[in-house]
Amino acid sequence: MRLFQNSGLYPSYLPRLNQLAAKASTFAARRDVFLHDRFGAAHFLEPVLDGAPEAFFTNGDDDVLQRQWAREQGMKATPTLEAILLAQIEHHRTDVFYNLDPVRYPSAFIAKLPGCVKKTLCWRAAPSGNADLTAYGAVLGNFPSILDAWRSKGCRAELFFPAIDPVMEQYGHGERPIDVAFVGGYSRHHSARGRTLEQVAALAAERKIVFCLDASRLTRLAESAVGRLLPLQKHRRPDVIARIARLPLFGRDLYELFGSAKIVLNGAIDMAGNDRGNMRCFEAMGCGSLLVSDSGNYPEAMQEGVTMRTYDAPERAAEAISSSLQDWPQWAAIAASGRSRVQQTYSKASQWAQFTDLVARIEPC
Structure with missing residues (x-):
């Protein structure tokens, strides 16, 4: 062919x-x-x-x-x-x-x-x-x-x-000093995701949280010195998110981040109904992180409590993350199981x- x-x-x-x-x-x-x-x-x-x-x-x-x-x-x-x-x-x-x-x-x-x-x-x-x-x-x-x-x-x-990219196997076999990582888009159109990120960002006082956000042009303008003089409040990220936000990551840098994180947070955007399984799920699990994502219909090998963890509302994400970190040995084993399952299945x-x-x-x- x-x-x-x-x-x-x-x-x-x-x-x-x-x-x-x-x-x-x-x-x-x-x-x-x-x-x-x-x-x-x-x-x-x-x-x-x-x-x-x-x-x-x-x-x-x-x-x-x-x-x-x-x-x-x-x-x-x-x-x-x-x-x-x-x-x-x-x-x-x-x-x-x-x-x-x-x-x-x-x-x-x-x-x-x-x-x-x-x-x-x-x-x-x-x-x-x-x-x-x-x-x-x-x-x-x-x-x-x-x-x-x-x-x-x-x-x-x-x-x-x-x-699963075979190169992912090179990442995530050492210490995982980052408690929670998130990489993705952020704009006023991501309403449920925004609420989730706001809840999880509040954990940064006690946990190492890394958000690498691909903000919209309007969001970047709204947060600039000039933009703060304009009526763009609805486009600005909440302070609790803006304080920890970093630039987006791609490619091997993303693999490196996920391989250094205990948990990768994921949140679907409202485009596929109750279907789940965006590329971030495959990347997170392929690098051995515990995927914590919103509930829905996931592909085979992505199973709640077996290979990943879900939350049923944006306000419950921080709770799911906190309890996972408190009982990390159990959830680390589930993350390892998830990595093995997705490598075999996909x-x-x-x-x-x-x-x-x-x-x-x-x-x-």
């Missing part, structure tokens, strides 16, 4: 990538720097991470990366990023196109694919407005309610899961086997 996997970058991750890849002067060098940092690796298929010659990977929205490839291939003038991506697919002689960024490259893009492409799949585990993905052979995701929503729009939708090998099975079952273009 000649696999082409396309992904995309978070805007807040781009400065880190540019710093890491400052000396990367070729397409391959910059791509290798990105893959080595492991940002988003839970979604990257085994042949990509193994560097298999028949697999091609790119971030189709990375202007620097894509224009490096275009220059190396002698593309004339200033092609669009879409034109570069199409040229890469044709140059690679792709059989199977797997897209992690389908809202940017929806059905209209699929209609332009070269004839070598026989199967198309995409990952989308979030509501996407009026995005049209019906031209894809299948939309993949791990939230059943969102898959049902795609089916109601005329898409074939199939259950598929992130996988390995890269099993993810790839499931993917190849899906490819075999979907209709050709």
Whole structure:
């Protein structure tokens, strides 16, 4: 199978990538720097991470990366990023196109694919407005309610899961000096998450709490010296959170944090109903932390009191964390059990086997 996997970058991750890849002067060098940092690796298929010659990977929205490839291939003038991506697919002689960024490259893009492409799949585990993905052979995701929503729009939708990055095994085998870590977005749209963070941040007087928050632009403005003179109070984080907030972490730095934390706090945002199992759950458990997350319907291997712990309301999160830390030997054993279970259930090998099975079952273009 000649696999082409396309992904995309978070805007807040781009400065880190540019710093890491400052000396990367070729397409391959910059791509290798990105893959080595492991940002988003839970979604990257085994042949990509193994560097298999028949697999091609790119971030189709990375202007620097894509224009490096275009220059190396002698593309004339200033092609669009879409034109570069199409040229890469044709140059690679792709059989199977797997897209992690389908809202940017929806059905209209699929209609332009070269004839070598026989199967198309995409990952989308979030509501996407009026995005049209019906031209894809299948939309993949791990939230059943969102898959049902795609089916109601005329898409074939199939259950598929992130996988544990094998590199995670390098982290979290020593002391865990951080009591609680949280990494994620924060804005006024994260109402339940905000209440949870506020409750847990109050433990910082007695516990080592680390919040690495990707705040919205309005939140950053509201908390600036100028912003405090403007009527932006609703966009400011509560003082108890702002006092301990750090900049967001990505890639191996995130693995290092989770490997140093006893507990990783997670809180879903209201997009998938009662379905749970966002990528942070896989990252936390893969690095051996105790996942403490809001109650709901979790994937296999994420079981309350067996491999993780849940809370049933934002106001109960701090209580769950405090009691876990007070009886840490018991909950440390549960965290270890969780790590073992997710490694077995969601390995890269099993993810790839499931993917190849899906490819075999979907209709050709």
